[in-house]
Amino acid sequence: MNPGALPSFPVLSCSSGMQSDDDLKSMFVGTVMRKIKSRTWKKQRYFRLQEDCMTIWYKSKKAGNSHSTFSVGDVEAVREGHQSEVLLSIADEFPPDRCFTLVFRGRRGNLDLVAESAGEAQSWIKGIRKLIDNLENMGQREKLDQWICDWFKKADKNRDGQMNFKEVRNLLKMMNVDMNEHHSQSGTLEDDEFVLFYKMLTQREDVLRVFQEYSSDGQKLTLQDLKDFLREEQLHEDGVQQYALKLIERYEPSDTAKMLQAMTFDGFLMYLSSSEGSIFNPNMVDLYQDMTQPLCHYFISSSHNTYLLEDQIRGHSSVEGYIRALKRGCRCVEVDCWDGPNGEPIVYHGHTFTSKIFFKDVVTVLGNYAFKASQYPVILSIENHCSVEQQKVMAQHLTQILGDKLLKSPLDGKIPIGLPSPEDLKGKILLKGKKIGGLENCMNGVVDDPLMGEVSDEEDTAEIDDDHHRNDSIRHRVKKSKQRLSKELSDCVVYCKSVHFSSFKHSQIHSKFYEISSFTESKARKHIREAGSEFVLHNARQLSRVYPSGLRTDSSNFNPQDMWNAGCQIVALNFQTAGVEMDLNDGLFSQNGHCGYILKPTFMRNTDERFDPENPQNRDGYKPLSLSVQVISGQQLPKVNIKEGSIIDPLVRVEIHGVPLDQAKQETRYIDNNGQLKHIGWSLQIFHYIPSTINISYLFVSAGFNPVWHDTLQFTIHVPELALVRFVVEDYDKTSKNDFVGQFTLPFICIQPGYRHIHLLSKDGTSIPPSSLFVHVRITKLM
DSSP states (O other), X not given: OOTTOOXXXXXXXXXXXXXXXXXXXXXXXXXXXXXXXXXXOEEEEEEEEOTTSSEEEEEOTTSTTOOEEEEGGGEEEEEESSOSHHHHHTTTTSOGGGEEEEEESTTOOOEEEXXXXXXXXXXXXXXXXXXXXXXXXXXXXXXXXXXXXXXXXXHOTTOSSEEEHHHHHHHHHHTTEEEEEEEEOOOEEEHXXXXXXXXXXXXXXXXXXXXXXXXXXXXXXXXXXXXXXXHHTSOOOTTHHHHHHHHHHHHOOOHHHHHTTOEEHHHHHHHHHSGGGBSBOGGGTSOOSOOOSOGGGEEEEEESSTTBSSOSSSOOBOTHHHHHHHHTTOOEEEEEEEOOGGGOOEESOTTSOOOOEEHHHHHHHHHHHTTTSOSSOEEEEEEXXXXXXXXXXXXXXXXXXXXXXXXXXOTTSSOOSSOOOTTTTTTOEEEEEOOSSOHHHHHTTOOOSSOEEEOOGGGOHHHHGGGSOOOHHHXXXXXXXXXXXXXXXXXXXEEXXXXXXXXXXXXXXXXXXXXXXXXXXXXXXXXXXXXHHHHHHHHHHSEEEEEOOTTOTTOOOOOXXXXXXXXXXXXXXXXXXXXXXXXXXXXXXXSGGGOSEEEOOXXXXXXXXXXXXXXXXXXXXXXXXXXXXXXXXEESOOOOOOSTTOOOOEEEEEEEESSGGGOEEEEOOOOGGGOOEEEEEIIIIIHHHOOOSOOEEEEEEEEXXXXXXXXXXXXXXXXXXXXXXXXXXXXXXXXXXXEEEXXXXXXXXXXXXXXXXXXXXXXTSOEEEEEEEEEEEEEEEXX
């Protein structure tokens, strides 16, 4: 096969197998369902699956010709029954077997639906799940083909399966391709012709160059050629022959090449576009770490004010916040509890205008979703502002709703000498909060009546006001306040007793392993600056929680890396707010099976070692590394500026996040309007592949989504175990802030060397296939 030849393209509709599926047949015909927004907003809509098996179309009876659509690819999950606040509110009106919720990716709101019958509901529930599974099992090339088809359908306004030249030109501009015609005649372009035309514009010359460098005959990679490539570029050492044969079997589309134990260019490109050709080591995607260490030896994915979907002042409180966080692998969620009506505790951000939800609804969601994404323990951090009476109600809800999932006593029934491990605590929910007396007292049966305890950690104004100096009289007055605790709620706290932090010296002498202190971000930074190594030692013995400043009323986040550098385990972020901080959080916890627990480096777990994040060169075993990243090219970069005719001027920034000495960023040059003009003789090349009705002598094409840089960026990494690497693509703007295009963040230790693709994510962390970067990575020792 000619390495430049175009691959065959699948039909632009469902496969015959999917078309014959009974559930999908029902969806093709269409169904009238109620769209529910509240108890009072319930409107009928006609829903139908389009022939592409990717688009769901719907309209109201009164809307005339207007309609709406959404892509199956935007749907993350389907929930059956009353599994949203909206559907719970109408539970008395519609039975659960007719109700379901479509949960969209990112921060888009849910779609709550009620079918006319349980059978119709099941057809849609099962049908959409099949379509989601089909999408998730697509290879990179299939995703690219599907993406192209979606664009074609956007441009084919009258749905006749073809486009005139003006529509083609406008569409390509929408796709970030600048196209200036010369000597054109009017004509049309049909869907398969458009696909082939598009693919001509997106040929991977960068990959072809690598392929031909290792190919003996320029047409294929023999087994030996492929082995040479894997050894010399991808740095595979053991079992190279077996691995090369596995790659041929898995990715080579040509049966003839497989018989010859060879790989064509198509197979080579499929391999490099796959998870095995990704920059992220696939061996570290699944669970690979030791999960039997004490709880304090792990970084724990943690959420702040989990109930909020927006800002801290007027934001909407919802159980949806808990569902979203838990499904992202979050293992520590927070509730602010206050006395509510009719003896029922409520959750909201106190003394603000945020809406309120019932504590029992939060506990119900916790019971249902705690272990969907991970089997490892969930910590429920309680900010308790309730009266003793309603604290008893809280304890009752926790005990009755969670049952055996709630940990109410030490695991072996004996007085423990250290924290258990995530493995020991699988399937358990731990309460973090104030406790009457110590764990030893409870085990010995020494129990007092409800007593006066300190106020909860978040209410300690010495910490709250640390960012914003207020007068000492207020601070002094609030610090003296006490809170009564109910025995029932106190007994639910076992391994996470909240205590006020005095000093590292005090903690070393007096603290118990089951005690946990909370710090505002600024107080934590102060401790890191003044006593970094002591903070690391403190966190080797017990848990610490760091939370955002009270001044972050917009729900913005602090940089979690600073806290991880000191070994802080529970670094609580506002999960609802996208940005670099959540990118880092998602990046750190993207390894180890997305289980929400990451084992800290040995030098942060060993109490005999001293590690100071401000001076990492002083630690034992100091071995800095050099990171070299050649940013070669970008593929199908999305358009970010909706201004007509604008094409992005892309640049790539590589950022290192780690200890202060490692913090660094470098950028490639930007490509002006992608600056790459391809001169295409239409009559000579297009007609070679397409019997097109368009007759265009020449085109000048500038592909704004396929930039080529070949820029090399160099970094020194002093503490690779703590470093994260973030790749960011931006649209350069010389007059204002650059526009964000996409990013990908991963732990340094998870990087695969060699020629690799980086599959970009959107601002809210969802994938944007088929957008990617192509890079070459080298990591070498400096000492």
